[in-house]
Amino acid sequence: MNYPNTPWIGTSGPVSVGSLNASKIIVDAVDLGELEKIVLLISSKTECKLDIKKLHVQEATKEHPIYVFEVNEEFSVNANKPKIQREIPRSFVIRGEQQKNDIENNLNKESQVKKLTEYTIKVYTGDKRGAGTDANVHIILFGNEDKSEVFQLAHSLEHQNPFERGKVDTFKIKTKNLGSLRSIEIGHDGKGFASGWFLEKVEITDADGNSMHCFNCNRWLSKDESDGLTTVQLYPQLLDF
Template sequence: MLVIIEDIGNKCVYQFPVGRWFALDEDDGKIQRDILVGGTEATGIVYNVAVVTGDIRGAGTNSKIHVILHGSKGLKNSGKIFLEGGEFERARTDLFNVEIAALLSPLSRVTIGHDNCGVSSGWFCEKVVVYCPFTGIEQTFPCGKWLDEDEGDGLIERELYEMVSLRQKRLKKNPWSLWIWTSDIKNAGTDATIFFQIYGDKGKSDEMKLDNNSDNFETGQTDKFMIELPDLGNFYKLRIWHEKRNPFAGWHLNKVTLLKTLTKEKYSFNCGRWLDINEEDNEIVRELPAEGSLVTEVMPVIKYRVTVCTGTVSGSGTDANVFVCLIGDQGDTGERVLYNCINTVNKFEKGNADEFFIEAVTLKQVRRVRIGHDGKGGSSGWYLAKVIVREEGQPESEAVEFPCYRYWKQCLQIKSLSLHLPDFEEPSCWSMTGIF
């Protein structure tokens, strides 16, 4: 879709390309959008809006609620935004992500109202809370009044002003546009929920789940999301995965692109591979090195051969699902469930030395191993002797050994432990997280 506006007096024509759905059951479920002149790339800033309905009799409403966010000087505003999908029931907090093309935070005021339609149109609004991840400012706008023609002063729209004493300063996060291209080959699409995590030279994000109101990740489809990230520095890798281990959940990912909304910094992550238990190496997780003009060096993808040695004492083996995370001088692999053993059929039996491949963007020197299990199965207790890690193709003399010689009893609450080289301390920046 394209909107064209002609300024007759100044003899100018402005084009606003859209190319997005306006539908409750498509794309991100929005039926209104801010579009900037000339560009198809998203430039919106996301505001998290929480609307609290009061806890008094009859407080809820069936009317359509709208909100207007006003900038700090009152000169700019968001325009009327309809809050689709909210319940607005008694004592309920409805959450919305509002995307507009202007930075208004901190807000001077909020306008909230409804269309007075429906059987029970009157509404008691307790308060509105607005958080702008870009500035890190959370503002509270108390109301505590009816928006009802038959109650109080009869108003169905009100101006709300901030209670400054409740203002909070949270971690600043920047808006990013995320595009995911599913390949245009047979059966490339998936109905699985997709997760991903970003790594930069200043830290890593939280694990994020990608979901919206429509059918994502269909064959040949490009899906777009708005996400928020703290300052992670320059990106160097992305890990993307799903958790469905069944024959119909396979997914062929073409590529991923990240664009910083305000500065247009752009990163590409090329894949062109299956995340499928029945294809290629049967893995459902991929690590992709960052590429683009901002990347000085594209990091290599390495296969690590991980040998897990179960002890030889009585009852050493386990039926539980075992996971491992390799931690090195440059990041970690995330937790990987050890399903695809390359040398044995019955994994983690007494005296076994089970081998697995873990593919990841290079960690450089592997310094630590975190290993554990989920405690499931009739015999989940496990005696782990050691873990051996080396890069595939490197001589065995280059292998790094992590001794354990400990037993996890089924009754213990602790299901994992860390094995590490002497004199290794995890860099503090690895603990930085971003909230999705």
């Protein structure tokens, strides 16, 4: 039977190992990543007994991790049984402090990924002359616990060219847990011909779909209109279903 990506540890006799003795065997192997099991192969041309309590396996150039395989078995090799092969699962791992910290950090990152929340964002462009824009539109969500990264709203689920006059564009984003939604920042970079944009409102629904936040705007976001702002902070009117 073949055991891909599994280290083989072999020994040949005659071998006598006392209860307080330890033997070191060096084997060459490709990078196997985390060890889950080993295959122990014992062979001898003469009769021998080998009492193995446990095996410690580690890379020769590193102090940690040390993979511990508990065996607690006496093996007898003789003419009737010249070879013994045994698959041994890993018992536990001894890790250094730095490696423990690295693993904990990775687990925290994985936990953060699992806690991502999906939001559905509907953007309403006003029905006014010149209300649409070809500029690059962005949004940031602010909650009572955290804020999201900057999202570029480029791929509408309805339209190839988003933010046209009188149209509604839907976007889906995933971000870390923000807590209760408190406000948003939305705006554009002013690029393109006639980039001024009349934003009517933004509606945001969380993945659970049990509440929707409506952010009314009803104003121009344009350098050429009123106060010249192209980015605004909006606060919600909470709508419960």
